[in-house]
Amino acid sequence: MSYANPKPMNRHHRVAQSRGGKNSGKNIVRVREDLHRAYHMLFGTEPPEEVARILSETWIDHNMVLIAVPRNHKQFFQHLITNLTRR
Numbered sequence: 001m002s003y004a005n006p007k008p009m010n011r012h013h014r015v016a017q018s019r020g021g022k023n024s025g026k027n028i029v030r031v032r033e034d035l036h037r038a039y040h041m042l043f044g045t046e047p048p049e050e051v052a053r054i055l056s057e058t059w060i061d062h063n064m065v066l067i068a069v070p071r072n073h074k075q076f077f078q079h080l081i082t083n084l085t086r087r
């Protein structure tokens with residue numbers, strides 16, 4: 001990347017607006033436009049659990065599995081209980 005011709009950037013919503021994500025604050029991150037396009041080509045607007053499933057089933061070492069868990073401890077345990085009792 002050169003200063004004379006930097007890569008175009010744009011804004012990504014961490015939680016898609018179609019899934020209730022806000023149009024401000026921590027929900028917005030600046031990303032390279034080409035990488036942003038690639039991300040949505042692979043994952044659309046899927047939630048983190050589905051992104052992890054897609055990566056695990058197709059793109060990474062078959063001996064490994066990726067999981068998505070909430071950063072917040074309270075949300076983490078609520079997520080765990082919800083998913084353990086769902087099956």
Ligand SMILES: [Zn+2]
Nearest residue numbers: 011012013036
């Ligand atoms: Zn995006």
